Amino acid sequence: MxxxxxxxxxxxxxxxxxxxxxxxxxxxxxxKEMFFHHVAQLRAVADPAWQEKIFFSYDGLLSRGRVIxxxxxxxxxxxxxxxxxxxxxxxxxxxxxxxxxPFPTRLDHPERDAVAGRLRELHDSLDRASGVLLLGAGAIGVEFAGEIAAAWPGKPVTVVDPSAEMFGGRFPDEMRADVARQLDELGVRVLLDTKLDTAPDTPAGAVRPFTVTTGAGEVIAADLWFACYGxxxxxxxxxxxxxxxxxxxxxxxxxxxxxxxxxxxxxxxxxxxxxxxxxxxxxxxxxxxxxxxxxxxxxxxxxxxxxxxxPDGIIVTVGPAGGAGYAPEFGFFDAEAAAGFKGTFLLDHYRGLLGA
The missing domain is CATH 3.50.50.60 (FAD/NAD(P)-binding domain)
Known part of the structure; x- marks a missing residue:
């Protein structure tokens, strides 16, 4: 053949x-040992119940072919x-x-147990942190901020991005404004058009106090940070x-x-x-x-x-119950529609595709 x-x-x-x-x-x-549904990994970081849901064996993918x-x-x-x-x-x-x-955008270790362990470590770090700084107000930064704020209400979360607009100005104003509103309601502080004088002097993902200074002279204190871009x-x-x-x-x-x-x-x-x-x-x-x-x-x-x-389109979650999106063929998605569409992260679809 x-x-x-x-x-x-x-x-x-x-x-x-x-x-x-x-x-x-x-x-x-x-x-990799197993298929890792990394689109849902930020939910799995915030909610440990998801950590067993996002790995699928390759054994059921092919009926005649093989996976090496x-x-x-x-x-x-x-x-x-x-x-x-x-x-x-x-x-x-x-x-x-x-x-x-960059970590934690992707966890590319080939072993399933190693990735699951990293997810647990991330959850523990977030649990212990007194304040979190996220660099980047794109889809990853927005979704991660929403997951953290929803799972740990009251924990200070700050998102910093040098762009003047969330998502780099892509997508309609209505969608970006709705995401900003939902983040604000969760207590997430979003600083756009903002640069840091220097990057944090602690490793990304390490719970250790640090301060950074913005170009405008504001000092931000936190003890956990991640790069959410690139x-x-x-x-x-x-x-x-x-x-x-x-x-x-x-x-x-x-x-x-x-x-x-x-x-x-x-x-x-x-x-x-x-x-x-x-x-x-x-x-x-x-x-x-x-x-x-x-x-x-x-x-x-x-x-x-x-x-x-x-054409440009996106659906982002803002915690398990929120989110927003836009697609040219459908228009604007509000929080209910976005959460309903993306709330399961299409787990059943990928489970069926992989024959799991």
């Missing part, structure tokens, strides 16, 4: 693999060499290695032929059919590629569907499907 290797078992990789399992010999390369727990050391068209020394040949390769971010993609495993498509930020340029530029049988989905859109799990899943459809078309014959990037 046609051999397809999917490098990465995250949000995009699992969709591609499952979609092609009936028509190809699919192999997923993934270093390993890391891609070098990928070339038609060949994937693993860190273990194994060489795998493929007719098609899908690159879906995602991105990484992210990078890992593409150092690319061989010379594929590396020609790599941009300075590490992302790969792709065609409208999600092929890596210059390649006929290598695709890239999710955070790794350069599609002009906000990088979300929703976008990664849709890209995976299109890439899988195009590989199927190449195998069976048929027209290719172009990928259409999503």
């Amino acid at each position: 046609t051999k397809v290797i999917v490098v990465g078992g995250g949000y995009g990789g699992i969709v591609v693999a499952r979609a092609l399992d009936d028509v190809a010999d699919v192999t997923v390369i993934e270093p 727990r390993d890391t891609a050391a070098e990928v070339r068209p038609g060949v994937v060499e693993l860190a273990s020394g194994t060489r795998l040949d493929a007719d098609y390769v899908v690159l879906a290695t995602g991105s990484t971010g 992210g990078t993609v890992s593409s150092g495993y690319l061989g010379a032929e594929l590396a020609t498509a790599r941009r300075p930020d590490g992302r790969l340029t792709v065609t409208e059919h999600l092929r890596v530029t210059g390649q006929e049988r290598v695709f890239a989905v999710g955070d790794l590629n350069d599609t002009p859109e906000i990088k979300t799990g929703r976008a990664a899943s849709r890209q995976a569907e299109v890439a899988a459809a195009n590989i199927r078309a190449l195998i069976e014959g048929g027209p290719l499907t172009p990928y259409e990037p999503f």
Whole structure:
């Protein structure tokens, strides 16, 4: 059968693999012991009851293919060499290695127990902290602030961002104003258009008193802080032929059919590629569907499907009962709608997708 290797078992990789399992010999390369639903990890930090809900085994993902727990050391068209020394040949390769971010944006340890332990440590640190400083008023900073304030009412939480607008000014004023109102009602202080003279002199995640000074001269005291911005993609495993498509930020340029530029049988989905859109799990899943459809078309014959990037849209939680969002096709989401849509973080969907 046609051999397809999917490098990465995250949000995009699992969709591609499952979609092609009936028509190809699919192999997923993934270093993690289990699928980690990191979109829900901030809820799991605040509410320990969630810590058992966000890990899913890969055992039920494929009925005919397989998941190999390993890391891609070098990928070339038609060949994937693993860190273990194994060489795998493929007719098609899908690159879906995602991105990484600062602690606690991502907890990228490959062992499930290690990640669960880190979640418990984070919860304990927040429980002991007398005040929390979050750097960044994007989606991560907003959601983390809301989770902390809802789980520990009265604990001082301050969010600082050099941008003059929350979310960098993206999305309608109504949505941003509603998020700001909900944070204020929870007691979260948001300082926009604010820079710090220096970063805190304690490690992120360590409970230790510190002070920082804003550019306006205000002194902020806390004993726990986190960076809630920034992210990078890992593409150092690319061989010379594929590396020609790599941009300075590490992302790969792709065609409208999600092929890596210059390649006929290598695709890239999710955070790794350069599609002009906000990088979300929703976008990664849709890209995976299109890439899988195009590989199927190449195998069976048929027209290719172009990928259409999503216009700007987002739903953020502000604690378990709050949130807001916006999507061009639906308009503004209020707190009830946002919490109702995102309250479960689509656990049932991913549980079904992974056959868990």
